[in-house]
Amino acid sequence: MELATQLERLLTVLEPRAALIQRFVDGGYKANWLCYVKSHPVEHSVELNRDLLARLTALPGDLWLDVGGTESKTEGVPED
Secondary structure (H helix, E strand, C coil), X not given: CCHHHHHHHHHHHHHHHHHHHHHHHHCCCCCEEEXXXXXXXXXXXXXXXXXXXXXXXXXXXXXXXXXXXXXXXXXXXXXX
């Protein structure tokens, strides 16, 4: 499932509770959006459109992307 789709679903739940989340942050709690993305070398990149980013920035927390991949088939193979 695409990262954008997952974030949109989560925002649908959290946006109505924005004031409550802000009170927690004001009370000393920390907030962030930690997203792990794993991709194979031939897959497409992650896309987050401006509307989604605007929704994210309306809530407390920074966006953290932990991007990882899998080994390519040629990794570790000596070059000619």
